[in-house]
Amino acid sequence: MQVDTPQVLFKNRHLGRPATLAEYRAGGGYEALAATIGKRTPAEVLQLVLDADLRGRGGAGFPAGRKWQGVPTDHVGTRYVVVNTDEMEPGTFKDRILVNADPHLVIEGIVLCAYSIGASEGVFFIRPSYEGDAELIEQECRVAREHGYLGNNILGSDFSFDLHVHRSAGRYICGEASAQIKAISGLRPNPRKGGPRTAVKGLWDCPTIVNNLETLANLPGIVRNGPAWFKALARSATGSGTKLYSVSGQVARPGCYELPIGVTIREIIFEHAGGMAPGKTFKTVIPGGASTPFLPEALLDLEMDFDPMRAAGQRFGTASLMVFDQGTCLVGATLSLMEFFARESCGWCTPCREGIPAIRELLRRIEGGQGTEEHIQMLTDLLPVLDKAYCAFAPGAAEPVRGLLTHFMNEVNAHIVQKRCPFGNPPPTLRGKACGTRPIQFGPTPCPEDQCPI
Amino acid sequence: MSPLPTELETELARLVAAVPRPREAAVDVMYALQRHYGYLCDEAMHCAARVLGMTTLELESLATFYDYLYRRPVGRYVIHVCDSVVCWMFHQDSIFDYLCRTLGVPPGGTSEDGLFTVLPAACIGNCHNAPTMLINGRFYDRLTPERIDAVLAELRAGTEEPVRCK
Amino acid sequence: MADKKQGVVGAFLDGAAGLAGSYAATMTHLFRKPVTEQYPEYKRPLPARTRGRIVLTRSPDGKERCVACYLCSGACPVNCISMQSEVGPDGRRQAAWFRINFARCIYCGLCEEACPTLALQLTPEFAFCKDDIADFVYEKEQLLVEHGGKHPDYDFYAHAGVAAGGPKGSHIGEDDPVDVKSILP
Amino acid sequence: MPDLIIDGRAVSVPKGTMVIEAAERLGIMIPRFCWHKALGAAGACRMCAVMFTAGPVKGLEMSCMTPAADGMVVETFHPEAVAFRRSIIELLMVNHPHDCPVCDEGGHCLLQDETISGGHSLRRFPGRKRTYLDQNLGPFIQHEMNRCIHCYRCARFYQEYCGYRDFGPMQNANRVYFGRFDDGALENPFAGNLADLCPTGTLTDKPARFVSRRWDCLRAPSVCLHCSLGCNVTALSRYRRVARIEARENAAVNGSFICDRGRFSAGYEAIPERPRSARLDGNAVPAIEAETALAARLAALAEKHGPGSIAILGGLRSTMETQAAGIALAQAAGWRAPAFFATRTEQAATQAALAVLTPPRARSLAEIGKADAVLVLGVSPLFDAPMLALALRQASRAGAKIIVADPRPVALPLPFTHLPVPPRQFPAVLAVATGSPDAAAAAAQKRLPFAPELWPGLETAAKALAAAKRPALVFTPGLAAALPDDDRLGLFPVLAQASSAGAALLAPTDAPGLDELAADVAAGRVKGLVVVEADLFAAAPGLAAVLGKLDLLVVLDYLPTPTVAAAHIVLPTTTIFESGGILAASDGRLQAASPVQSPGDPVARDGAGSHPPRAFDRPLPGTDPAPAAFLLDRLARGLGLTLPREPLAALAAAIPALAGLDLAALPQDGLRPAFAGLAAPLPAPLPLSAESGLAVIYTDALFATDEPGRYAPLAQAQTQAGPPVLLLHADDAAALGLADGLADGLAVSLECGNRLVPATLHLSRAMARGVIVVPRVPDLAGLPPILGPCGLRRR
Known part of the structure; x- marks a missing residue:
């Protein structure tokens, strides 16, 4: 573990077990809450968050404070905080690590957010594969309740807030805020667009704030140490705070690292993640989760921050770096991503429901050596269609394909010219079916046991 | 339709009472019935509809939408093998193929002894340990054929109490 | 100029040459084989695509091709086709009755072009006379033939994508039916 | 009022209008699949993409989801937009089957139109086509899921617009399936609209399956006569048979939809039993002979008596x-x-119900859908006027409070308060609910002291109506005299039958009731009776019972009713599909229907075997029926009388409310006269006060309880076989010693005149005490208003 970078969220990270309440309190835990409830007004907390320029860590990077400002102040009735722990984007596992590292940090952040917007109900939306984490949170919520950090009259004040866990049954689209609200309401989780924002009319038609878990976990630090401290954590001029970077793929030490915002991609991969895995040569990296394009080597010195990356035509996303080596077929990798997107679409709009499977079909043909120039033309024709889909899902799915066609066209052409996969992958016509696929060759992942808190 | 055990009825009533509106408990109730029946058979769907005051179609809308609610019979252990890009990079397809061949089932099929169902799954959030799989709420990391054999043997021996997906 | 100078003899010779030429043409034709064909006795083979009497053909499995889609009657510029569709005993759409009034038909072939199942085809048969004009109204039984006409191999239902030609998903280029309750992601 | 420019033309639209609607105002039809006027935007198909070249929105956007704003410049034919839409069509056609020839939608298919107009003809994609298995969705809707383009119109209509939850989307991604949990009939009584809504052939009209192409049908605007609402329909006819009924847009009445009763109750015009030739003393005779004989007999009768x-x-x-x-x-x-x-009372009440519809108070059906509190009094919306239920659903979706006071158990696809009160308490309910909300509790206790369970509901009703900005009252005509004089409260009466309002407008005030006529016939004061399009056995059993005393019974009708069978002289008349005509809806709206076909036997029956006749050397069989008005006019001439050339116009000129209206040129939406000038309403007597016995309440079913519907084969097929089902409050049943608790399906017999009719008794607690609910079937038409203690007994 690197020690030269400030550890805010992972301060209490222990090997193989979550931090206890005592450990969390020993590190200054719940001080922010004690200093806030009954001592600061909700508006002051909101101002802190606005000043700190805390941006959403779930992918879109929308400023959290601005989102909270949308909550109508005159609303009578319940307001909700929904904690989005549905990360299902391939390559992303930061929330799981975070919950497992320091559950009380998360709980304190949620309560602070609730206090700021005047919410009395919280829903911890968690994906099914994190069942252990759901139980952990439920357990730690009980502990927090016993100690007066949660439930009625928090810390003796007249502020009450309670949190319950809502288990999802698993679909990537549930991570979208409006879809998540529908999922909690027992409706089909199709995203909703148009009409009032969720901050005005969300869960059960009440004002609802949906924030990523990591976003909320930053609150205790901001409240305790102030916005200036938080901004100073970042290494880039425009950024603020630290970020959990999930690094996976062909690196020596895959894992989740807390590093400042603004750190370069090269530094993450080659310093913190220990460089490429033995015997592997860097080819490309997907910098922000599956819905961001492949990043060519030339851009490795890009700062990981929302605005600089957007300016470079890349996306910060969830800061989940997936590193590919020279031996990996990017057509195959894109196909794998498209398999994911095609399966996880909610089926609402045409570009997503029909377009992504069409792309998948074309990529299957190209990967299987039956591709033609016309298929590439069709892929190119489809990308702008995907960009105009109902929600951000299909445009996200278009990104890796666009990255492939922009930066790695030579690889695609090689498939077409050689009429087979130049990396030796067999045709994926029956991929995902027991058909005998690639030559048995199992992952030589180096085992950084010390990275894994579970 | 056989009546549900009293404990289960109590549990369902508790789940429905714990949330602001019964609809919110839809997934939880279906999980509970799935644990009881093994999968969501039509009878389970009718039970859920009765408990939640929703129609079977509304529940079917959800049950078929989601990944971890099974409307077809499954084995005691449902093996979700992650097939997203990082696992793919580490030859997930070979792992999957190996699993299917070892158990003698097609994808989505259940082994003859009724113990295992093999399913491909979207990213399960364990990419740093790729290739990986999830069995009844537990991750199995950095799979190799040997590791798979060991896991299957362990589960077969029943040494591990099943941690059912809730 | 030259004409004016030729004189009487020249004019005579010129006329004689013209006469001789015409006689020569007549004489050669006297000894040529006549082109007249003895029509009723001899019928010249006509190209397959000649637009004559209309028939309703059958698909390779022997079933009626016509699905009574009303496109031919819609396309017909003289409104000589009429029909009524119904559900046949095998669940397929078929014509309850199908009628072409050949007294009105202009053999334009638009119906054949419109026919999406290649059922309706024009044949080279062009001469069919009746004593009573009402006999020109042909019913389905008279129109149906026992073969596939110009397209013996085509079977509409193999491409249609509806169940009537076999179970869903069994046709050319079709996937197996979606299992709504599938547990596969 | 945003001003924008679409394709170079300026348009100004109300705030909140979407660009797709704004374009429609200019006559520019932007392609769409999921967007529908009544359902709004879903943004699912992405077909309505247009280019915004200047203004607040820039670039390619969906016109259905972009509200019109000032300064927008929209190009619908921008090359980029066209290319995008072409791609969408290409994607939709990737999986759409190749079966237009056998698809019923072909010819009026939105997808077909867009595909052809977009120039898509070759499938570039190499993949295989997706297929689905279909479901049996009952007798009305045919399912062919392969054709689905997933526009979600059906699910949005079914679940959101109508509020039924047994049909909807399943699965995700490109496997989304629209259907039911298992095979079975759709529960939604408006499900027929799915056939109109579905932009492809996925959901089509099952009874009309394979009958015809749209282009081969004769089409005409018509008006539904299966309840009093006057919904607008389009009748499609082929070969002298109504092939299909479709909803016709009328923003003031039915919007874009109709109910299944209206859609599937045609067919009576083509039944073989329909009287098609004149009959004289039981023998078919040429029409002229019957008419001559009729004139002679009437003249003789007039001479004699x-x-x-x-x-x-x-x-x-x-x-x-x-x-x-x-x-x-x-x-x-x-x-x-x-x-x-x-009865005279019923006529007076109906007239009074129309007379209260002064311009500030009258509401159309569409306005009921926009009300913010509705009190429904004495009407069970789903059965008495199905489309009213849909209008109430729309009001409810927008947040309106709905209160239904009716003795019957009421089921509605919306949250509502049901006050089960017997009819005699309607005035009390009305007075409390429309009175002061603060005094409501006290008033409720005072006026309904015996029904404490109703007090809270009444109080909520009073509060909701008082707080509402646009409250409305839906009432049965009996209450017209008791209505409060409050211009704020909108009024909407629901009448008994399709032309009740017409009769009430035209009938002279001294017109007798059928009960009086029965007394006159019984007493021999009336010797000759001319019945025009009515079935006495259903409408006036008392009169039907004494028909034998008549010297002459003449029936003009198009239905094979028992009255026709009993007549001395029958003259066949034409249906609304053959003659058209003007109908007055329950809110007094005058609407014109056009004829769509000629009378005469359908081609299917006219000819040998499966063929229509080959030679047209004889008159078209079955064409004797003539419009009843013509027949009456000819009859007058036979009697040496002269009727006005246009009796309706002449009569209307004398009625203040209708005077000055040009009935020959009614606008498309119909015309609602101001009824201020209508004859002052008679004070309608209060409904019966029953002290002993059960008050008989007739109720309609969705199908085949209206008169034409009873003769429609398809509607008839929807009725349950077996004895009629009666409904009784469980406590009443206990008091009568019939049952204890909520036992269902008791076999009972009902005393009806001098007969005992077997019936099945169902018990309920969601209904009023002291009433028995009886289906409106001819068998049970002759029940007394109050059923004595022995009227209902165990079988």
């Missing part, structure tokens, strides 16, 4: 032309004033 011994009786399912001709004939011949309603 005086013209006052002849009465004419008009139907409540006739057009206003027919009703007016009957009235004119009676007046010209000096016969008794024509009778329409069962």
